[in-house]
Amino acid sequence: MRKTFSNIIEKISEDDKIIFLTGDLGFNAFENLQEKMKDRFINTGVAEQNMIGMAAGMASKGFKVFCYSIAPFITFRCLEQIRIDVCFHKLPVFIVGNGGGYGYGIMGATHHALEDIACMSSLPNMTCYVPSFIEDVGASINEMMRNDTPAYLRLGLGKNNPGEQEMYKSINTIFLSHDAEVTIVALGPVINNAIHAIENKGLKNKINLFSITRIPIDNFDDGLIQSIVKTGKLLIIEEHVERGGIAESISINLMKRNIQVKQFKSLCALGYPNELYGDQNYHQVQSGMDSENIQKIITDWIN
């Protein structure tokens, strides 16, 4: 998604109100921006807190400011600057974190971001965007620019959307079937594990699959609630800790509506259960959000 992101920024950066700040990252990815944006592309050094504070100052003078680093550094390291300087003042500062979840794999735990959505989505005036597919990146950026308010964009390794393209929303329908028995909701590119599981076993006519790409979630009634009521079986997948993630948000919404389900499972990032490290897929397996486990859950529920 990073290359897609870079190409889109290159296109929209003709608008001289756009500034791009990076915390000393972007080798082999942002050279195009550096060349095109000239003095509006600034490497602010290994100093994330200052980068966010400065972005707030620049935004207060009429700029829209993108702040880029890898997901953990651009969120946790400068959380207070995002909370006070950006969010309290509702400024158009767009926090972009690459490699959300276990995205940086074998780089190790310092480079993973498993609690970023919880931190960012709990801040006032903040909208989180988590593209599931490559097509979602452009749609997210369009919305961020249009809204002109604080945003967090979590990028990962994406594929193309295999479902029907529709208008970009908070909850998006990927597969819908008349005979569906299970509802699956996923956040971010980990949805591809569900798609692989479904397609591998030819289960497409048994599943309603939804992606969540924007938080706070606001369109529960565009099909998700109906599907949950109809199937009574709900599987939620997110490469993020359970606390502060989408499983919590959806559960609270269901409680408020007094909706009960027969089967419920939340697959989330469990951290480092065996205290060992590996690539992104290794950690997904450790947390049970790999396609094999997803497939097992679905078939158990259907039979």
Next chain:
Amino acid sequence: MIPENITNLQGKLRLKLIDLYYRANAGHIGCSLSCIDLLIASLINNKKPQDSFILSKGHAAASLYVCLNHLGEISDDELTTFYKNGTKLPAHPSANKFFGIPFALGSLGHGLPISTGIAKAYRLQQNKDSISYILMSDGETNEGTTWEATHFAVKHQLDNLIVIIDKNGLQGFGSIDDILGDTASEEKWRIIGFEVLNVDGHNIEEISNGINHFINSKNGKPKVLIANTVKGKGISFMENKMEWHYLPTTESLYQQAIEEISNFYHA
């Protein structure tokens, strides 16, 4: 009651401050008195409409409030709500309430990055007429963000950034020398690449001269005015006393304070 015959601004605003704190039964008097003259010289006397000004030592909010009251942005009625439930004037400045308070500040070390961003924004807009002012405390220079921002400002040659440090030598729980050493020292700021001036932070003319020198000094170096001040300045029993960072005043001390200020700033 505060005497009405004190026309000297340093005395007049000090009286307002003391009265405000007394009625609110609130602390932070000492740190407001150490920077009130800096606010008069920068915000009231020198800041032009096209400039930006940030009080980064948010705990001295009351000194900012009385200055904005003097400038007509905060009414007398509004000022009486200081510290009360339902106020727009809490102990540290809040967001989105007054044009003269563009940012919520109070967590130390946030102001300098913001002011540096504003100075850089002026540059990108080819705006040569605007100055980005920031008033910060010496204790605040303990924060790492201060040093992140200074390096950026120097590298980007932001000579439109004027930092004013209220150097009263006392921070939250001790003297600046005893805690981390002097993080607001002239040498440190100069070696990073700032143009540095030392002034008496209670002498309006000296402060103004320093600021004017900086405004005209287009040498590519960001500026820092190290203002040597006294915590609690103007009230004998508060001067250089750390406890007046926190203590509210009593009826008898309030009367003594009013009397001392009236006598000292009688012009």
